[in-house]
Amino acid sequence: MTADPRSPGTLPEPPTRPTLTREYLAVAALALIDAHGLRKFSMRKLGTAVGFDPMAVYRYYDDQEALFDGVAEALFTEIDVDTLPWDGPWQDLAREYCLRLRDTLLRHPHAVQVFATRPVRSPVSIDTGVKMLTKLHADGIAPAQALRIARCLREFTIGHALAIAVTRLGAERRSRKPRPGSPDYNVLAEAADATTLDDHFEMGVTAILRGFQHSAD
Amino acid sequence: MTADPRSPGTLPEPPTRPTLTREYLAVAALALIDAHGLRKFSMRKLGTAVGFDPMAVYRYYDDQEALFDGVAEALFTEIDVDTLPWDGPWQDLAREYCLRLRDTLLRHPHAVQVFATRPVRSPVSIDTGVKMLTKLHADGIAPAQALRIARCLREFTIGHALAIAVTRLGAERRSRKPRPGSPDYNVLAEAADATTLDDHFEMGVTAILRGFQHSAD
DNA sequence: CTCATGTGTCTACGATGTAGACAGGAGCTA
DNA sequence: TAGCTCCTGTCTACATCGTAGACACATGAG
Secondary structure, three states: OOOOOOOOOOOOOOOOOOOOOHHHHHHHHHHHHHHHOOOOOOHHHHHHHOOOOOOHHHHOOOOHHHHHHHHHHHHHHHOOHHHOOOOOOHHHHHHHHHHHHHHHHHOOHHHHHHHHOOOOOOHHHHHHHHHHHHHHHHOOOOHHHHHHHHHHHHHHHHHHHHHHHHHHHOOOOOOOOOOOOOOOOOHHHHHHHOOOOOOOHHHHHHHHHHHHHHHHO | OOOOOOOOOOOOOOOOOOOOOHHHHHHHHHHHHHHHOOOOOOHHHHHHHOOOOOOHHHHOOOOHHHHHHHHHHHHHHHOOHHHOOOOOOHHHHHHHHHHHHHHHHHOOHHHHHHHHOOOOOOHHHHHHHHHHHHHHHHOOOOHHHHHHHHHHHHHHHHHHHHHHHHHHHOOOOOOOOOOOOOOOOOHHHHHHHOOOOOOOHHHHHHHHHHHHHHHHO
């Protein structure tokens, strides 16, 4: 039980019987995936990890697919879209959104593919989309075009996060990276040594924004 | 390595000697994934489907991860990089590569995430990378910058294919798409009706190419 | 002929996703 | 208070899975 500093004179909480919740289970599932990897995750381990019966999760989610939908939603919530720069130029808003999405996903490398492999249709995600399109519309971009821009940025960002996560997680497994001087040290290996894994991401976002700028004017 | 664009879902003929092969098993696994989905795929079903013992696959692949590496390699082979326009401007080469990669992946919607969730390190893939960078270098682009461009395009293309595949496959599952006139018919729904799922892809590739063009000159 | 080697088969084990029956407590109604 | 009905967590059952390991058979070398 956590320390609970409470102002004097307020009634203490009644003894609460710990109860499961969809949200709590989703967050716990994410934590479990973070800790041991997606491969090792199972419904039963989740139930056990939160201190209940292995089968308890099925009272709240129909199946694993539904649970993973919840995990994706939990990830999206972590982006904290409310604190995005909604009042600046739309380009800044879009860029910041991409960076936040990437950072959030890379904080959970084992869970990136859970997020990437389902269309997030949660209300908060839809609301964010509506807000974005409204904002861009106010800045003079037709909704259809704004949606195209948003889709490009989203797909690039998710594709990027997936590539980074997958590369980092599988790094130890046969990293037959050619060393300088070896016969395999070709132009590719040389270029790879001259770049980091992710120093192209912000350039890519900029390129997309600038590329669309042209057709938006 | 023969380019063999094959209609998804049909089992290929086994090699005339009734002997198993790594490559044959990979292609058969892809066909099985195409036909019944990744979720339903199993090692044992693959062995049975090719007419051997359920456990036969393990003679050729250490585990499922290794098999899926082979499936990703089979997908890459299907791109048939040899027939790309290697002699034209590098922008045309890059664009055509993206389109081919997308088409190949979308021909196997159930297998896209197999491809997207592992770093392809097969020799043919590395050779292609080397060839690309050499080509761009000949056109005056430093290898490090060329690698950044290639990574952006690759991540965007894979992210796009993944999003499209996932959306199409999960389309029947609660497609609560608001209809015009309903209270939910917001600017997002309107914009979605004014676009197709993928009409932004070529625009995105163009935007990235044009965006990098600026820093390449 | 003998024997090692490669290739396919078979058995075994623990774990998994999911369905369904079961149990106990909370709260409502009479 | 007595009874009833949900809600929620527990427990059992079943087919299937990934994987390890022993086994069998055919082939080619010596």
